[in-house]
Amino acid sequence: MMQTYRLSLFVSIIIVLTLSYNTTANAQVSNNFVIMIDPGHGGKDSGTPGTGRYKTTEKDIALDVSLALGKMIQQKIPAVNVVYTRSNDIYPTLNGRTVLANKKDVDLFISIHCNAQPGKTGTAYGSETYVLGTTKNKQNLEVAKRENSVIALEDDTEVYKDFNPDSPESVLGLMIAQEAYLDHSIKLARYIEDEFQVTAKRKSRGVKQNIFYVLAYTYMPSVLVELGFLTHKKEEDFLNSKRGKELMTKSLFNAIEKYLQYLNVNTNDVVFVEDTTTEPPSKSIEFKVQIAASSKELETKPYNFKGLNNISSIREGSLFKYFYGNTSNYEATKQLEEEAKKKGYKSCFVVAFKDGKKIPLIDALKTISN
Ligand SMILES: [Zn+2]
Secondary structure (H helix, E strand, O other): OHHHHHHHHHHHHHHHOOOOOOOOOOOOOOOOOEEEEEEOOEOOEOOOOOOOOOOOOHHHHHHHHHHHHHHHHHHHOOOOEEEEOOOOOOOOOHHHHHHHHHHOOOOEEEEEEEEOOOOOOOOOOOEEEEEEOOOOOHHHHHHHHHHHHHHHHOOOOHHHOOOOOOOHHHHHHHHHHHHHHHHHHHHHHHHHHHHHHHOOOOOEEEEEEEOOHHHHOOOOOEEEEEEEEOOOHHHHHHHHOHHHHHHHHHHHHHHHHHHHHHOOOOOOOOOOOOOOOOOOOOOOEEEEEEEEEEOOOOOOOHHHOOOOOOEEEEEEOOEEEEEEEEEOOHHHHHHHHHHHHHOOOOOOEEEEEEOOEEEOHHHHHHHHHO
């Protein structure tokens, strides 16, 4: 009986954390963690040609690094599913890429690109990782303009009619749709830029924000990586070299691994570690559903949260986190989570509080099971 209970607790913990894991015989979990890798450009759209000294262009380097990254993830973390927007030299539309990501229930979207300065050569070099956001920085604006510009070359431009990075209303709408995922996107972006510096010994130009179509319309944490400048001779040589691609791939892999650890996504065989310390049963455990995170403070009114009532918020660093519901009953919280998902908060998740302080969910579940 106890064992059955432990097993069911074990299984539910896995489901709760979207651990997406089924290599252990006992845990039958169907929804694996899915990473979509999006090699920028492709086919008729070659991306930046760089200095022109190489036959390869941005689309080729993006594809090479994307495929190597996917392969490394599948080899080292087989519990994670990898899907691509393209795995050869074709051009999926920007809209097609986001539709695919949303349809496949992707948990993380990574778009891989190379940067360029206007003109054939330039002095700028280094990596940048973007999350959705607004900027007044001229260089960031140019990067987004260049990456979005292919829209104009697509056959069906009708689907892009609501996408207008120059309109404050349009941008506000895009930002609200992405708020729920922003803190996760920033987390991964930081890991990526750190890894480029530490593992690949590259210059990092930092985590940046701007309005990229593929970031605005993917309803999950998403980042766009600029590996480096192909208009910078030395960096172009590096990114065209086998060693260079390997280092960038390894950096991206390390960052993803850190991100999965941060999310508590289990990547090892041991899933549930028995805690030998026993805490007395506590009535002070509360469960809530985290639905959004935002850099700006929103009134906790239903109209700001797709009609959901009983919204609370806390401030963590520079972010305000918003929660739906408040109950000591874990099962009830799972129902609230389903409700929030139906309302469109697809990546919402259950969080636990003890005496008003956020604690790891697994600790809360252990406490209430005692
Ligand atoms: Zn690009």
